[in-house]
Amino acid sequence: MYQIDTQCVHSSRCPKAAYGSLTTPIFxxxxxxxxxxxxxxxxxxxRLQNPTRAALENRIAELEGGLDAIAFSxxxxxxxxxxxxxxxxxxxxxxxxxYGGTLRLFRHISTPAxxxxxFTDTTVLENIRNRLQHDTKAIYVETPSNPTxxxxxxxxxxxxxxxxxxLLIVDNTFLSPFFQRPxxxxxxxxxxxxxxxxxxxxxxxxxxxxxxxxxISDQLRYHAKTVGACxxxxxxxxxxxxxxxxxxxxxxxxxxxxxxxxWLQQRPEVRKVYYIGFPDHPGYAISQRQCSGFGGMxxxxxxxxxxxxxxxxxxxxxxxxESLGGVDSLITYPMCQTHADVPEEERxxxxxxDRFLRISVGIENxxxxxxxxxxxxxxKQ
Ligand SMILES: Cc1ncc(COP(=O)(O)O)c(C=O)c1O
Numbered sequence: 266m267y268q269i270d271t272q273c274v275h276s277s278r279c280p281k282a283a284y285g286s287l288t289t290p291i292f293x294x295x296x297x298x299x300x301x302x303x304x305x306x307x308x309x310x311x312r313l314q315n316p317t318r319a320a321l322e323n324r325i326a327e328l329e330g331g332l333d334a335i336a337f338s339x340x341x342x343x344x345x346x347x348x349x350x351x352x353x354x355x356x357x358x359x360x361x362x363x364y365g366g367t368l369r370l371f372r373h374i375s376t377p378a379x380x381x382x383x384f385t386d387t388t389v390l391e392n393i394r395n396r397l398q399h400d401t402k403a404i405y406v407e408t409p410s411n412p413t414x415x416x417x418x419x420x421x422x423x424x425x426x427x428x429x430x431x432l433l434i435v436d437n438t439f440l441s442p443f444f445q446r447p448x449x450x451x452x453x454x455x456x457x458x459x460x461x462x463x464x465x466x467x468x469x470x471x472x473x474x475x476x477x478x479x480x481i482s483d484q485l486r487y488h489a490k491t492v493g494a495c496x497x498x499x500x501x502x503x504x505x506x507x508x509x510x511x512x513x514x515x516x517x518x519x520x521x522x523x524x525x526x527x528w529l530q531q532r533p534e535v536r537k538v539y540y541i542g543f544p545d546h547p548g549y550a551i552s553q554r555q556c557s558g559f560g561g562m563x564x565x566x567x568x569x570x571x572x573x574x575x576x577x578x579x580x581x582x583x584x585x586x587e588s589l590g591g592v593d594s595l596i597t598y599p600m601c602q603t604h605a606d607v608p609e610e611e612r613x614x615x616x617x618x619d620r621f622l623r624i625s626v627g628i629e630n631x632x633x634x635x636x637x638x639x640x641x642x643x644x645k646q
Pocket of ligand 1: 339340341342367439457459460471472588603
């Protein structure tokens with residue numbers, strides 16, 4: 266088995282393409298003809314499967330150390346399809362610091378459909394144990410979480426889940442398989458917004474579910490072909506192209522993020538930096554065990570709402586935009602973007618206030634990025 270940076274470029278699970286083509290051809294076909302009545306071709310209809318998508322799914326499964334992966338048109342499409350696995354019955358324990366769209370799905374779509382959710386701080390294992398019920402079907406965590414960068418111990422939660430007969434589902438969007446492989450730590454299903462680090466260029470949406478058990482894979486493929494939110498062939502091509510540079514992008518993004526986090530920490534306008542690479546981060550010891558790098562994400566709490574607004578107004582390299590993980594550095598105002606739908610009281614309890622900004626560090630020069638933040642912070646009114 267090759268190392269992950271080699272796997273990003275050469276997936277051993279992708280068959281050689283025709284004519285020795287190094288890239289997987291874009292099979293832009295909705296349907297596939299069969300040679301005869303009893304001679305079915307390998308593919309039949311692109312909602313079920315498509316050769317370009319199959320190559321991408323093989324690559325993702327290999328990177329995550331899974332048996333199978335399914336590619337969806339967005340991360341939310343993947344999560345919505347995933348919820349069908351529970352057939353509207355049972356109980357799920359979920360982290361309380363999740364991406365706002367995931368919270369919206371769980372609260373406003375899956376709950377009215379019949380699932381029961383308990384949201385809790387999953388960094389505290391006792392919180393999870395105390396919430397287990399006779400019909401707990403899954404524990405759902407994001408680690409690090411979005412946007413306050415809480416770290417949950419995947420192996421420990423997997424043990425709790427399995428003892429209770431539940432599945433552990435981990436959203437691995439923030440670190441990607443380059444830095445963290447939850448299936449190897451005991452998780453049963455990995456979720457991705459492939460829009461982020463996997464795609465890496467802010468040019469397409471995508472989502473993935475990665476499974477390690479045949480039974481779960483069969484069930485999810487059944488739901489995937491029924492829901493039909495599959496990733497289009499051209500977007501599969503973009504994802505595959507993005508993944509080839511995942512390793513070098515993430516190394517640069519992580520190195521840049523460490524420099525920016527350290528610099529921000531020295532600034533008088535910055536009250537707190539949320540970054541998992543700080544030795545005093547509560548999850549630091551767990552991160553050292555369960556991931557091989559600290560990623561390119563950080564958040565910060567500023568001294569005043571005006572400082573947050575000044576940064577958003579004055580930055581030139583950083584773009585004020587939702588999303589994360591791409592080559593361009595972005596700043597997000599979670600309160601009015603990614604987490605706008607989270608009830609105010611809950612948002613404030615987690616520190617997501619009008620002084621809180623999230624940064625997705627790109628691959629630009631770190632000194633230029635720091636200079637951009639400095640000039641924005643020091644800009645006179
Ligand atoms: C951690 C996380 N999971 C899932 C999603 C949803 O993904 P998508 O926007 O591709 O639907 C996002 C989107 O920001 C996210 O940040």
